Amino acid sequence: xxYHPIPDTRPLAKEEKAVxxxxxxxxxxxxxxxxxxxxxxxxxxxxLLLLFFDLGVVAFTFQYFIGMGVAGLNVPVSxxxxxxxxxxxxxxxxxxxxxxxxxxxxRTRWRNAISRSAEAMTVIAVMTAGMFPLIHLGRVWVxxxxxxxxxxxxxxxxxxxxxxxxVVAVGTYFTVSVMFFYLGLIPDLATARDRSEGRRRALYxxxxxxxxxxxxxxxxxxxxxxxxxxxxxxxxxxxxxxxxWDFAMSILPGWHTTIFAPYFVAGAIHSGxxxxxxxxxxxxxxxxxxxxxxxxxxxxxxxxxIFTGLIVGYAYVTEAFISWYSGDKFERQFVVWRAMGSYAPxxxxxxxxxxxxxxxxxxxxxRTDIAWLVVVAILVNIGMWFERFVIIVTSLSHGxxxxxxxxxxxxxxxxxxxxxxxxxxxxxxxxFVKLFPAVAMNELKELALVSSIHEHQQASADKQSEAxxxxxxxxxxxxxx
Amino acid sequence: xxxDTRWAMVIDLRKCVGCHSCSVACKAENDVPPSVFRSWxxxxxxGKYPNVSKSFLPSLCNNCENPICxxxxxxxxxxxxxxxxxxxxxxxxxxxxxxxASCPYDVRHINPIRKIVQKCYFCHHRVDAGLLPACVETxxxxxxxxxxxxxxNSDVAKLLATEPVIVLKPEMATEPRVFYIGADxxxxxxxxxxxxx
Numbered sequence: 025x026x027y028h029p030i031p032d033t034r035p036l037a038k039e040e041k042a043v044x045x046x047x048x049x050x051x052x053x054x055x056x057x058x059x060x061x062x063x064x065x066x067x068x069x070x071x072l073l074l075l076f077f078d079l080g081v082v083a084f085t086f087q088y089f090i091g092m093g094v095a096g097l098n099v100p101v102s103x104x105x106x107x108x109x110x111x112x113x114x115x116x117x118x119x120x121x122x123x124x125x126x127x128x129x130x131r132t133r134w135r136n137a138i139s140r141s142a143e144a145m146t147v148i149a150v151m152t153a154g155m156f157p158l159i160h161l162g163r164v165w166v167x168x169x170x171x172x173x174x175x176x177x178x179x180x181x182x183x184x185x186x187x188x189x190x191v192v193a194v195g196t197y198f199t200v201s202v203m204f205f206y207l208g209l210i211p212d213l214a215t216a217r218d219r220s221e222g223r224r225r226a227l228y229x230x231x232x233x234x235x236x237x238x239x240x241x242x243x244x245x246x247x248x249x250x251x252x253x254x255x256x257x258x259x260x261x262x263x264x265x266x267x268x269w270d271f272a273m274s275i276l277p278g279w280h281t282t283i284f285a286p287y288f289v290a291g292a293i294h295s296g297x298x299x300x301x302x303x304x305x306x307x308x309x310x311x312x313x314x315x316x317x318x319x320x321x322x323x324x325x326x327x328x329x330i331f332t333g334l335i336v337g338y339a340y341v342t343e344a345f346i347s348w349y350s351g352d353k354f355e356r357q358f359v360v361w362r363a364m365g366s367y368a369p370x371x372x373x374x375x376x377x378x379x380x381x382x383x384x385x386x387x388x389x390x391r392t393d394i395a396w397l398v399v400v401a402i403l404v405n406i407g408m409w410f411e412r413f414v415i416i417v418t419s420l421s422h423g424x425x426x427x428x429x430x431x432x433x434x435x436x437x438x439x440x441x442x443x444x445x446x447x448x449x450x451x452x453x454x455x456f457v458k459l460f461p462a463v464a465m466n467e468l469k470e471l472a473l474v475s476s477i478h479e480h481q482q483a484s485a486d487k488q489s490e491a492x493x494x495x496x497x498x499x500x501x502x503x504x505x
Numbered sequence: 506x507x508x509d510t511r512w513a514m515v516i517d518l519r520k521c522v523g524c525h526s527c528s529v530a531c532k533a534e535n536d537v538p539p540s541v542f543r544s545w546x547x548x549x550x551x552g553k554y555p556n557v558s559k560s561f562l563p564s565l566c567n568n569c570e571n572p573i574c575x576x577x578x579x580x581x582x583x584x585x586x587x588x589x590x591x592x593x594x595x596x597x598x599x600x601x602x603x604x605x606a607s608c609p610y611d612v613r614h615i616n617p618i619r620k621i622v623q624k625c626y627f628c629h630h631r632v633d634a635g636l637l638p639a640c641v642e643t644x645x646x647x648x649x650x651x652x653x654x655x656x657x658n659s660d661v662a663k664l665l666a667t668e669p670v671i672v673l674k675p676e677m678a679t680e681p682r683v684f685y686i687g688a689d690x691x692x693x694x695x696x697x698x699x700x701x702x
Binding site: 090098103184188276353354 | 540541547562564573576577578579580581582597598599600601602603605606607609610611613614615617618620621622674677695696
């Protein structure tokens with residue numbers, strides 16, 4: 025059982041009880057059976073994803089030797105699909121730490137069953153995102169110039185540049201996410217070690233760092249977990265704020281606004297939750313985890329998505345209002361052009377997918393309908409990709425010099441590299457859920473223990489009240505006699 | 506080179522005929538790759554037949570006093586020389602294109618072969634050798650004047666002192682070092698809406 029500084033003894037909701045009342049062994053067994061060797065179809069899917077990845081590698085090699093020209097980036101649109109993908113994947117990475125760290129600190133119980141897969145998603149999505157600034161660089165072989173490494177010519181990066189902040193922010197986020205993810209995995213790796221054989225046992229044995237489950241180990245684990253959760257919480261806010269400053273610190277119309285940081289953070293959580301739903305619904309089916317990841321968990325995420333969707337919608341409206349209010353001619357023409365010009369379909373689809381579609385979750389019937397949940401989650405994923413595309417490309421193509429306005433369309437290389445990122449992400453995620461326990465067994469078992477403790481307390485409280493009543497009855501009798 | 510040199514260019518649009526020879530000379534001098542320009546001439550037409558007029562606006566890097574591209578460059582490849590010319594160190598540039606995104610004048614471009622960002626440097630290799638920039642040298646109407654604006658005897662300083670000049674996008678607080686005489690306001694600020702119907 026996890027040691028908490030403040031024991032969590034709140035009574036459980038009905039749905040939580042259903043999860044918690046399963047025997048501890050049953051929880052272990054359900055999770056462990058998901059690690060059985062994958063079916064042929066599963067392997068086929070992995071191979072297909074690997075093929076996507078390889079296609080992207082070919083495309084990148086081509087770009088590496090031929091130059092950025094093959095990506096269609098030049099004056100005036102110098103940032104395109106690559107940076108769109110970067111912001112998109114960093115956004116996806118957000119809700120993982122939100123679910124695992126912030127909701128942990130708030131003692132939100134519905135996170136337990138989904139925290140592990142959300143954290144894995146975070147780590148993998150940051151890795152996917154991290155590829156894009158490198159792919160985007162003209163001279164990727166000197167990417168390390170942006171790092172503040174000591175050198176005898178005192179050539180430092182320019183710390184005034186938001187791109188340097190971005191490298192630091194994403195790097196920190198990745199490091200802390202990996203540590204947090206791995207720490208949470210250790211007790212479960214030990215369980216997996218005890219329940220497996222052969223090479224897998226050796227792997228889990230190595231990775232579980234000699235975990236035996238002694239009280240001292242749990243105590244250190246729980247302390248460390250809380251500390252890392254507290255460390256990761258500000259990073260959830262900071263990393264996407266810094267990503268947004270890449271744009272907000274620049275002066276282009278549509279970029280240079282003060283609402284960008286909260287707007288991006290809300291959007292990131294929005295897209296991340298959508299991606300968690302997209303991943304979890306098939307996952308619980310394929311791995312047979314329907315009793316652990318229940319409809320209640322999905323419903324809670326849907327409810328959170330209403331909230332983030334409304335923030336994003338509010339940001340869209342504020343953006344337009346501020347442009348009008350500023351009185352700046354470029355800002356005003358830009359908002360009109362974004363909604364009516366060449367990229368208008370993207371803008372309206374973004375508005376519809378990100379804001380209107382999640383509003384349907386206000387109806388309980390719709391948010392408890394799995395098919396509808398997946399449909400909206402996928403729409404939000406597409407919508408959030410469009411949002412980043414609209415922000416980046418429209419501002420650059422319609423800047424301050426009307427004589428330099430120009431349009432941009434992704435080329436084949438960019439399509440292939442985008443495909444690569446999806447292949448990379450899903451390949452790693454699908455491999456992860458087959459290699460490591462995808463549900464935090466230790467946290468679910470803790471929940472089960474809390475439940476049993478609570479029942480025990482309830483029972484003893486009942487007994488006590490019976491006894492008190494009994495004593496009172498006797499006292500009354502004595503007085504009467 | 507004197508310490509307080511400040512190179513600047515004045516473009517006298519009363520003399521510009523819109524022949525594009527500056528664009529061509531720049532391409533030839535600086536080996537500018539296909540499909541991009543470091544100096545180009547924008548042409549606008551206005552009015553209704555028969556009362557029509559045509560105005561030109563040659564554009565190039567303004568080598569700003571307060572360059573946003575230098576501030577935003579993550580690796581410090583963009584830098585400003587003591588004489589005010591803004592340069593890109595080809596060995597230091599990693600090609601992130603952030604400067605291109607932040608330049609309000611869209612004067613920077615990617616070199617597809619060297620994979621770095623380049624722009625107009627006021628032909629600093631010629632200026633350092635005591636020559637004029639290629640576009641100034643070639644201008645058939647002598648519309649382009651180049652010199653040290655801190656030297657009161659230079660042509661540039663004299664023009665700045667005697668003629669009304671404007672710069673592109675003064676509201677950006679970049680303090681451009683390319684000045685225009687007699688520029689058409691509709692070419693400079695198309696969003697201002699001065700066009701007569």
